[in-house]
Amino acid sequence: MTGVAVFGAKGRMGSEVCRAVEAAEGLSLVAALDVDDDLAAAASAEVVVDFTSPDAVMRNLSWCIEHGKHAVVGTTGFTEDRLDVLRDQLAEHPGVGVLVAANFSIGAVLMMHFAAQAAAFYESVEIIELHHPNKVDAPSGTAAATARRVAAARAAAALSAPPDATTQELAGARGASVEGVRVHSVRLRGLVAHQEVLFGAEGETLTIRHDSLDRASFMPGVIAGVRAVGERPGLTIGIEQILGVG
Numbered sequence: 001m002t003g004v005a006v007f008g009a010k011g012r013m014g015s016e017v018c019r020a021v022e023a024a025e026g027l028s029l030v031a032a033l034d035v036d037d038d039l040a041a042a043a044s045a046e047v048v049v050d051f052t053s054p055d056a057v058m059r060n061l062s063w064c065i066e067h068g069k070h071a072v073v074g075t076t077g078f079t080e081d082r083l084d085v086l087r088d089q090l091a092e093h094p095g096v097g098v099l100v101a102a103n104f105s106i107g108a109v110l111m112m113h114f115a116a117q118a119a120a121f122y123e124s125v126e127i128i129e130l131h132h133p134n135k136v137d138a139p140s141g142t143a144a145a146t147a148r149r150v151a152a153a154r155a156a157a158a159l160s161a162p163p164d165a166t167t168q169e170l171a172g173a174r175g176a177s178v179e180g181v182r183v184h185s186v187r188l189r190g191l192v193a194h195q196e197v198l199f200g201a202e203g204e205t206l207t208i209r210h211d212s213l214d215r216a217s218f219m220p221g222v223i224a225g226v227r228a229v230g231e232r233p234g235l236t237i238g239i240e241q242i243l244g245v246g
């Protein structure tokens with residue numbers, strides 16, 4: 001049995017993670033902690049899952065690394081500077097693994113992977129991301145990450161920028177440009193989290209679409225991370241390598 005502690009256990013994601021850990025074979029929930037709880041209550045855990053807040057996560061991870069706990073981290077707000085701090089701390093504690101993933105949805109990760117594969121074959125590409133109206137940021141982090149991966153794949157394939165006249169003339173009015181890839185953001189009641197990557201060529205289009213309908217969609221990725229993190233000392237970014245698609 002692998003003992004798992006959840007930080008942020010009363011939150012939307014953390015409470016879902018507690019249920020998923022309790023239901024997972026070979027995993028045991030040994031601590032469910034939220035703000036004001038003493039982290040020492042996680043002393044018997046082998047792996048910590050953190051879905052707290054950008055303000056809290058670095059202190060939580062320092063505690064984990066100092067105490068030899070592997071960590072699976074879904075909390076957002078990781079800058080390159082923060083990742084460097086983690087790398088430095090992990091270098092002093094070889095054997096400890098930390099997995100930081102901005103998106104634990106296996107479908108979303110595959111959508112980005114397939115989009116990067118297709119990008120090498122199409123000059124024309126645009127992204128539409130659609131979310132509930134309470135989402136504050138636009139474009140979404142996943143859309144920006146997809147655009148960066150598509151742009152990198154286009155550059156590697158030496159594809160030029162989209163040649164369509166309307167794309168050039170209407171650029172400002174047609175959503176944001178992320179590394180030359182246009183991203184359109186829709187905020188609408190009834191939506192949860194959705195994204196389409198559209199590719200176009202003479203006489204055909206290809207659309208890769210992903211729909212998140214429930215927070216449960218993140219749990220298989222989180223549980224896969226919990227099972228894998230102990231085998232991956234140091235810092236791992238994203239679940240692509242764990243899924244074998246990165």
Ligand code: NAD
Nearest residue numbers: 008010011012013034035051052056074075076102103104
């Ligand atoms: P939430 O506000 O519902 O929950 C956060 C919880 O953390 C709260 O219960 C809060 O009291 C608790 N908390 C705050 N500081 C703490 C501390 N020091 N120690 C322990 N608990 C503490 O938020 P949420 O929707 O569950 O999201 C949590 C984080 O996960 C956010 O950063 C969000 O962007 C991110 N997120 C990531 C993914 C992913 O796939 N990586 C998916 C969804 C959300």
